[in-house]
Amino acid sequence: MNVTEMPTPQFNQLLSAAPDEVQKRIFPYLEETQLQLGAVVYESGAVPRYVYFPTDCIVSLLYVMEDGDSAEISVVGNEGVVGISVFMGGESTPSQAIVQSAGHAYRLQSERLKEAFNYDADMRLLMLRYTQALITQMAQTAVCNRHHSIDQQLCRWILLSLDRLPTNQLSMTQELISNMLGVRREGVTHAAGKLQDEGAIEYRRGHITVLDRPKLERLSCECYAVVKTETDRLSPQPASG
Amino acid sequence: MNVTEMPTPQFNQLLSAAPDEVQKRIFPYLEETQLQLGAVVYESGAVPRYVYFPTDCIVSLLYVMEDGDSAEISVVGNEGVVGISVFMGGESTPSQAIVQSAGHAYRLQSERLKEAFNYDADMRLLMLRYTQALITQMAQTAVCNRHHSIDQQLCRWILLSLDRLPTNQLSMTQELISNMLGVRREGVTHAAGKLQDEGAIEYRRGHITVLDRPKLERLSCECYAVVKTETDRLSPQPASG
DNA sequence: CGGTTTCTGTGCGATACCATACTTAGCCGG
DNA sequence: CCGGCTAAGTATGGTATCGCACAGAAACCG
Numbered sequence: 001m002n003v004t005e006m007p008t009p010q011f012n013q014l015l016s017a018a019p020d021e022v023q024k025r026i027f028p029y030l031e032e033t034q035l036q037l038g039a040v041v042y043e044s045g046a047v048p049r050y051v052y053f054p055t056d057c058i059v060s061l062l063y064v065m066e067d068g069d070s071a072e073i074s075v076v077g078n079e080g081v082v083g084i085s086v087f088m089g090g091e092s093t094p095s096q097a098i099v100q101s102a103g104h105a106y107r108l109q110s111e112r113l114k115e116a117f118n119y120d121a122d123m124r125l126l127m128l129r130y131t132q133a134l135i136t137q138m139a140q141t142a143v144c145n146r147h148h149s150i151d152q153q154l155c156r157w158i159l160l161s162l163d164r165l166p167t168n169q170l171s172m173t174q175e176l177i178s179n180m181l182g183v184r185r186e187g188v189t190h191a192a193g194k195l196q197d198e199g200a201i202e203y204r205r206g207h208i209t210v211l212d213r214p215k216l217e218r219l220s221c222e223c224y225a226v227v228k229t230e231t232d233r234l235s236p237q238p239a240s241g
Numbered sequence: 242m243n244v245t246e247m248p249t250p251q252f253n254q255l256l257s258a259a260p261d262e263v264q265k266r267i268f269p270y271l272e273e274t275q276l277q278l279g280a281v282v283y284e285s286g287a288v289p290r291y292v293y294f295p296t297d298c299i300v301s302l303l304y305v306m307e308d309g310d311s312a313e314i315s316v317v318g319n320e321g322v323v324g325i326s327v328f329m330g331g332e333s334t335p336s337q338a339i340v341q342s343a344g345h346a347y348r349l350q351s352e353r354l355k356e357a358f359n360y361d362a363d364m365r366l367l368m369l370r371y372t373q374a375l376i377t378q379m380a381q382t383a384v385c386n387r388h389h390s391i392d393q394q395l396c397r398w399i400l401l402s403l404d405r406l407p408t409n410q411l412s413m414t415q416e417l418i419s420n421m422l423g424v425r426r427e428g429v430t431h432a433a434g435k436l437q438d439e440g441a442i443e444y445r446r447g448h449i450t451v452l453d454r455p456k457l458e459r460l461s462c463e464c465y466a467v468v469k470t471e472t473d474r475l476s477p478q479p480a481s482g
Numbered sequence: 483c484g485g486t487t488t489c490t491g492t493g494c495g496a497t498a499c500c501a502t503a504c505t506t507a508g509c510c511g512g
Numbered sequence: 513c514c515g516g517c518t519a520a521g522t523a524t525g526g527t528a529t530c531g532c533a534c535a536g537a538a539a540c541c542g
Contacts, residue, residue: 090373142383
C-alpha cells in the first residue's frame with residue numbers, strides 16, 4: 001500500500017463490515033483526512049463533532065493527569081473507530097485522543113454515526129462488539145500497569161502497534177513511547193536496549209524495526225495475547241465480497 | 242435499610258430508571274438472590290446465563306492472571322449491572338465477577354435483558370450510558386495503577402466501595418483488599434495503618450469504619466473524583482415518580 | 483561542513499514496593 | 513476460659529523504577 005495515497009473506506013474494518021444499507025447512507029459523507037503525528041483528535045471532556053475511522057494511522061486514547069503525567073488507555077487502528085462516546089450516549093469522555101502514528105482516516109459527523117447506530121441493528125452490533133474489544137484492552141492495560149515490567153509492557157505496546165500498521169517499522173521516539181506507557185524515557189531506553197541486544201528489534205533515532213516478532217511475543221506478558229485474541233474474536237468476519 | 246430483607250427492584254438504579262414498558266416486561270422475571278462474600282458471579286470466558294442487578298451488594302470485576310496474580314478492573318453496585326457483555330454482543334469477557342461485599346441482587350436471564358435492550362431505545366441508552374461510566378472506571382484504574390501509591394489507591398478503593406453501601410463500614414480483610422488492588426497484603430496493612438493514624442478510618446479484623454470521609458477524599462488521588470463525577474453525569478436522573 | 487537541535491545512553495542516590503519469614507493479636511468455638 | 517485459627521503487624525534484604533544531571537551521538541539545517 002502506498003501510504004501517500006488515501007486508502008478506500010474498505011481499509012477500515014468497521015466501515016468495510018457495515019451493512020450495505022448503512023454504507024449507502026454514510027459513505028457519501030465520509031471525509032478523507034490526513035492525521036499528523038501528535039495531532040489531538042479530540043480533547044478530554046469535549047463533545048466530538050466527528051468520529052474517525054483510521055485506515056493506516058494509529059490513534060491512542062490517553063489520559064492526562066492534573067500534574068501532566070499521562071497513560072495510554074487503549075489504541076485504535078483500522079480495526080476500530082475513535083469516538084465511541086458518541087453512540088454510547090455520554091457524548092464526552094475524560095480521555096484524550098492523539099495520533100500516535102501518522103496516516104489517514106475517514107471522518108464522519110458524529111450525528112450521522114449516531115443515526116446509523118440507532119437505525120440499524122446490525123450496525124449497532126458491529127459497533128458494540130468493537131467497543132467490547134476496546135473495553136478488554138483497557139482492562140488489560142490496567143492489569144499490565146499493575147503487574148508487569150517495563151520490558152514486558154514495551155513488547156506488548158510494540159506488538160499492538162505493529163498489528164495496526166502495514167510495515168514492521170514504527171516511527172516513534174522513546175520519549176513518545178514513555179508518554180504512552182506512563183514511564184520515564186530512560187526506562188524505555190533501557191528496555192529497548194535489552195530488546196535490541198536480544199536481536200528482537202533494531203532502532204535508531206525515532207525508528208523501531210521489528211526483526212524477530214516471535215521473540216517479541218515470547219518476551220511480552222500474556223496481556224498482548226489476551227487482547228489480540230479477544231479483538232480477533234470480536235472483530236467482524238472479513239467481508240467475503 | 243434492614244440488610245436481611247430483600248430490597249425492592251427500585252433499589253437498583255438501572256431497574257428503577259428503566260422505561261415503564263420494559264419494567265412491565267422484565268420485572269416479572271426478576272429473581273431475588275442473595276450473594277455471599279467471595280461468590281463467583283461469572284467466570285472468565287464463560288457466557289453468563291444471568292445478569293445481576295445489585296441492590297445492596299458490591300460485585301468486583303477482577304482479572305486473574307496465569308500466575309494467579311489479580312487486579313480489580315472495576316466495581317459494580319446498585320448503580321449498575323453485572324454482565325454487560327450480554328448486550329454488548331460479545332457474550333463472554335476475559336474477566337471474572339466476584340462478590341466483594343455480601344448482599345442482594347436481582348438476577349435476570351441474559352436473553353431477557355438482551356431482548357429489552359434491542360427492543361427499547363431508551364433502555365438501550367440507559368444501559369450504554371452506564372457502560373460508558375464503567376469504561377471510565379476501567380480507564381482510570383489503568384491510570385491509577387500506573388501512577389499512584391498504594392496509600393492513594395486504598396483511599397480511592399474505600400471511597401468507591403463506600404459509595405455503593407448504605408453504611409460507613411466495610412467488611413473486608415486486608416488480604417481481600419490486597420487481591421483487589423493487586424498488591425501485597427503487607428502493603429495494605431501499611432497503608433491502612435497510616436490512614437488509621439491520621440484518624441481517617443478505624444479498623445479491626447476484617448472491618449473498616451470510615452471516620453473522616455473528607456480526609457479520605459483529600460488523601461485520595463484525583464482518580465476517585467474523576468470516576469465519581471463521570472458516574473454521576475452518566476447516571477439516570479432519579480425517577481421522579 | 484559546522485553548528486544546533488533532538489534523541490539516546492549512563493551514572494547515582496532515593497524510594498516504593500516486593501518476597502519471605504516470623505511474631506503478635508483478635509475472634510470464635512468448644 | 514482456653515485452644516486454635518485467622519488477621520494483622522514487623523523485620524530484613526532485594527529490586528524495579530524514579531528523579532535528576534549530564535554526556536555522547538545522530539539527524540537537520542543553513
